[in-house]
Structures are given as C-alpha cells and as structure tokens.
Amino acid sequence: MIQLLVFSDLDGTLLDHDTYDYTPALPAIADIKARGGLLILASSKTAAEMLPLHQALGLEDTPMIVENGAACLSPAYIGSKDADYRAIREVLRSLGAPFRGFGDMSVSEVSAETGLSMVDAARAKTRQFSEPGVWQGDAHQSAGFLAALARQGITARRGGRFLTLSFGATKADQMQQLCRSYAPSYSVALGDAPNDIEMIATADRGVVVRNDHSPDLPGLANYPHILRTTLAGPTGWNDAMLQILDELNFTQKGAAAHG
Incomplete structure (x- = not known):
C-alpha cells in the first residue's frame, strides 16, 4: 500500500x-x-x-x-490521440476571438513566450487535450469569450503564464x-x-x-x-x-x- x-x-x-x-x-x-x-x-x-x-x-x-x-x-x-485538441481549435476558429493559442504560434514563438528551448517548445506544441494561450482582448471581450466557450463545454483556467482551455477535467x-x-x-x-x-x-x-x-x-x-x-x-x-x-x-x- x-x-x-x-x-x-x-x-x-x-x-x-x-x-x-x-x-x-x-x-x-x-x-x-x-x-x-x-x-x-x-x-x-x-x-x-x-x-x-x-x-x-x-x-x-x-x-x-x-x-x-x-x-x-x-x-x-503516452499516445497521439488529439481529438479533444482538434475540437478546441475548431471552436476557436469559429469564434475569431483575440486569443492567441499555441496552435497559432510557431515553435520559435512558443520558445519566446515560455523561455523553453526549441526542442522543448516543439514538445509544448504536441498537444492532445488542451490549448494554452494569451488573451489579447479587454475584460468585456473576455467575459463574452468565456461564455461562448462554456456553451461548447470548454472551460478556461488561468495558470502562471497562460489561459488554458480544455473540456473540463x-x-x-x-x-x-x-x-x-x-x-x-x-x-x-x-x-x-x-x-x-x-x-x-x-x-x-x-x-x-x-x-x-x-x-x-x-x-x-x-x-x-x-x-x-x-x-x-x-x-x-x-x-x-x-x-x-x-x-x-x-x-x-x-x-x-x-x-
């Protein structure tokens, strides 16, 4: 035990x-x-x-x-299933909100945002279940964005550096x-x-x-x-x-x- x-x-x-x-x-x-x-x-x-x-x-x-x-x-x-990630990215495309996720960034841009090496930044882009990113709008827009995500079953959680979107767990x-x-x-x-x-x-x-x-x-x-x-x-x-x-x-x- x-x-x-x-x-x-x-x-x-x-x-x-x-x-x-x-x-x-x-x-x-x-x-x-x-x-x-x-x-x-x-x-x-x-x-x-x-x-x-x-x-x-x-x-x-x-x-x-x-x-x-x-x-x-x-x-x-550890596998390569990424259905959740692809679904989140599709919702983001449909909303067109001022949210810049890792899927919108190159490896070098993720490296610059995080301080990670290029190798580790490439690993950070190998996402399966969630999308971290940077909110670039104002507070009013943010409230609407979060509400629109919630209607799709997507939650947003603030970490030390990024806002991370996922399906709730x-x-x-x-x-x-x-x-x-x-x-x-x-x-x-x-x-x-x-x-x-x-x-x-x-x-x-x-x-x-x-x-x-x-x-x-x-x-x-x-x-x-x-x-x-x-x-x-x-x-x-x-x-x-x-x-x-x-x-x-x-x-x-x-x-x-x-x-």
Whole structure:
C-alpha cells in the first residue's frame, strides 16, 4: 500500500520560473522515495514535455497529470490521440476571438513566450487535450469569450503564464481519482498558480509555493492545513516538503485516507 502521494505543479513550483531548474528539490524528492511515497507531476505541460523530466527524476511508472488535468497518463501509454485538441481549435476558429493559442504560434514563438528551448517548445506544441494561450482582448471581450466557450463545454483556467482551455477535467479531479485508486494514508499538493487552488485545498496538506511572477492565490487564507513558503520555486518546495515529511513521522499512523 502506498502511504504517501505528493502532487506537484511544475513551472514556478518544482521548476524555477526562469531557469526550469529542479535540483534544489532533489533532497526532498529522495526523502519521498525513501518513505515509499509517490511523486506525481501535475502540470499544464503536455505528456511529451513532461516525460523527459519524469524520467530524469526516476519516477518509473508513476502516472502523470498532464495538460492542466485534462488527462492522467502512465508514461508507458503516452499516445497521439488529439481529438479533444482538434475540437478546441475548431471552436476557436469559429469564434475569431483575440486569443492567441499555441496552435497559432510557431515553435520559435512558443520558445519566446515560455523561455523553453526549441526542442522543448516543439514538445509544448504536441498537444492532445488542451490549448494554452494569451488573451489579447479587454475584460468585456473576455467575459463574452468565456461564455461562448462554456456553451461548447470548454472551460478556461488561468495558470502562471497562460489561459488554458480544455473540456473540463482539472488537476484536482485527477488527484482525487488517483487518491481513490491508491488509497494513501496522506496526500500533499504543491502549486503556485490559480489553476492549482483546488488541488492544494483538497489534499490533506497543501503548499502554496512563492512565485513573485504569479498572481497571489485567493480563497486559501482560512485553510489551516495550507503552508505558504517564504522561498520561491524548488528551494521553497524542498523546504516545505522536508518540513511536512518530518511532521509525518508523528502523524502518518493516525492520518485518514483522503479522497
């Protein structure tokens, strides 16, 4: 039985906002593994983007929550089905709104928008379930755009950099499904952006990782189980997880399964 599930956002959380470095978090990741826990990456990134990091961290067959929660995939079953993505792009074409998605950008433009290498930017364009992009209109236009998307069953969620469109499943939905499947004694969720709020609030212990480039997360002030880091990115991630893991030496036996 898996005792601990740790769900982590990537950009600005486990990965440094500017450099995408994760090495400051390695001590806590090693401790999670030593305790028999699973680290589950949960990102708006595509499976193609996440797989190299997943492999570099030695996460083996642990599932990944991809494209902002639009799907949960085992590394062994990453495929090329993209019907959801093509449907979203068709709706965008019909609306003609001032939204510039990754499908409207070249690889070099995605690289410029994200700071990713050309190789990683090409992976970011290999989408199956969702479309991130930049809203270029005003607030009034945005309300109409979101309403038109909703009539087509498409939801929009704000991440640290982009507005991401999908057919509704969230990181929190996928987290809860995995908690039901694994029935852990304890769950932890870490994130830095508005699209992480539900995941952070739903876990047994939530962590808001400091990111000065991301908007402050509202609505979490009254949750006593949520920790906010003073340090940013993977350094804050590492400190928070080591603190929580230390606390679990005393609380894990009595923790109730969550989900």
